[in-house]
Every structure is written in structure tokens, then in C-alpha cells.
Amino acid sequence: MPSSIEFLPIILSGAILTIELTLMGGLLALVVAFVVGFARLANTVWLRLPARVFMEFFRGSSMLVQLFWAYFVLPLAGVSLTPFQAGVLILGLNSGAYMSEIVRGAMLALPREQFEACIALNLGRWERLRYVLLPQALRLMIPPFSNSAVELLKSTSVVSLISLSDMTFRAQTVRAQTGDASVPFTTILILYFVLATILSSLFSAVERRLRPTTGRRT
Numbered sequence: 001m002p003s004s005i006e007f008l009p010i011i012l013s014g015a016i017l018t019i020e021l022t023l024m025g026g027l028l029a030l031v032v033a034f035v036v037g038f039a040r041l042a043n044t045v046w047l048r049l050p051a052r053v054f055m056e057f058f059r060g061s062s063m064l065v066q067l068f069w070a071y072f073v074l075p076l077a078g079v080s081l082t083p084f085q086a087g088v089l090i091l092g093l094n095s096g097a098y099m100s101e102i103v104r105g106a107m108l109a110l111p112r113e114q115f116e117a118c119i120a121l122n123l124g125r126w127e128r129l130r131y132v133l134l135p136q137a138l139r140l141m142i143p144p145f146s147n148s149a150v151e152l153l154k155s156t157s158v159v160s161l162i163s164l165s166d167m168t169f170r171a172q173t174v175r176a177q178t179g180d181a182s183v184p185f186t187t188i189l190i191l192y193f194v195l196a197t198i199l200s201s202l203f204s205a206v207e208r209r210l211r212p213t214t215g216r217r218t
Contacts, residue, residue: 007174011187014170019195021084021156021166025091026149032096037103051100058097064158066090071162087159095152099145106140107133139210146203150196167191 039051058066071086081089110133118128160169171184178184 005183007178007184008187011167011170011174011184012191014165014167015191015195017084017164018153018156018166018191021087021091021159021164022149022153022195022199024088025095025152025156028088028092029095029099029148029152032093033099033103036096036100037107040100040104041107055097055100058094063090063094063155064161066094067158067162083159083162083164086162087156087164091152091155091159095148095155098151099148102141102144102148103137106137109140110136135210139207139212142203142207142210146200146207149199149203153196153199154192 036051036055039047040055042048042051067086067090070081070090071083074081074086114132114136115128118132123132156166157168159166160172163169167188171188174184175181
């Protein structure tokens with residue numbers, strides 16, 4: 001029987017797909033988060049209500065069931081998705097639903113004086129958001145966004161259940177072929193940790209860059 005060590009390059013190559021899923025799902029999640037988050041802050045019910053239903057649905061149901069539904073049920077309605085498309089779609093929608101609350105919470109956390117100052121300066125709605133409110137809210141969003149990104153990375157493992165060859169799927173394949181579980185699963189355990197650490201470091205760098213500069217004390 002072949003050794004698990006011989007199959008390590010196969011597991012490592014699965015990390016590329018995991019990274020792609022994380023990046024594509026993360027981009028979709030950001031779009032969903034801002035659209036749904038701002039819709040929940042709207043004054044009109046016809047925007048707030050659908051956004052609330054969307055958020056509660058994806059937060060209140062299993063990501064695994066959502067993935068199976070997108071991959072196995074949607075084709076019955078004439079919408080066929082590849083495993084990669086289904087994975088990105090559900091990862092993005094599910095994570096975006098959680099992240100929309102981060103967006104909404106950050107906007108609500110801004111001091112009321114900021115809104116009043118914008119009105120006093122006669123700034124339009126887009127000018128208020130672009131130049132005053134959003135830059136401040138982003139500083140509040142980055143730390144929880146970092147946690148969400150790491151959770152998204154770890155959630156990519158569910159795509160192995162629809163035969164998408166990510167790290168977890170390839171580790172399971174190696175275990176089935178060699179009968180050894182320790183090497184493949186220890187390998188992906190370390191890989192997930194390394195990728196999560198890199199993600200956290202990137203967000204920490206962004207947080208430091210957005211942090212307002214202060215003068216040094218003398």
C-alpha cells in the first residue's frame with residue numbers, strides 16, 4: 001500500500017482551490033454584506049423587509065443544506081451550477097448574511113454628531129457616505145470582517161461533499177487510498193491554520209492603515 005507521504009503534493013494542490021473559493025466567496029460576501037446591510041438601514045419597508053428575510057434565512061438555516069439545495073435542487077428548476085459555482089454562491093450568500101449585520105452595526109455605532117455635521121454642511125447623501133461616514137465605519141468593520149473571513153475559509157471544507165477537490169476532499173481521498181488518516185488530516189489541519197493566519201495578518205495590516213494617525217507625544 002502506498003505511503004501517505006507520497007500523496008502530499010496532491011493535498012497541497014487542493015489548497016489552491018481552497019484559496020480560490022475563499023477569495024471568490026469573500027468578494028461575493030462583501031457585495032452582499034453592503035447591499036443587505038444598507039438595505040436594512042433604509043427608511044422604506046420594501047427595502048428593509050426583504051433584506052431582513054434574506055439575512056434571517058441564510059443565518060437560520062444550515063450552510064450544508066443550502067449547498068445541497070443549490071447543487072441538487074436548482075437544476076430541477078432549470079438552473080444548473082457547477083460544483084465550484086454552487087460553492088462560491090452559497091459561501092458568499094451565507095457569509096454575506098452574517099457580515100451584513102457587521103455593516104449595519106458599524107453604521108449605527110457612528111456618533112449622531114457625525115450625521116448632524118453632514119446635514120449642517122449641506123452634504124448630499126452620497127457625499128456623506130463617501131467622505132464622512134463610510135471611512136469611519138470601515139475602521140469598525142475590519143476586525144469583525146477578519147473573523148468572518150477566517151470562518152469563510154474554514155467553511156470551504158463543506159464543498160468536499162459535492163465532490164469539489166479542495167484540501168478536505170483530497171485528504172479524504174488519500175485516506176481512502178492509503179488507509180492512513182493521520183498524515184493527510186494533520187496536513188490540512190496545518191494548512192488551514194497557516195491560511196487563517198495569513199488572512200488575519202492581511203486584515204490587521206488593513207486595520208493599521210485605516211487607523212487615524214496621531215501626533216507623537218514629546
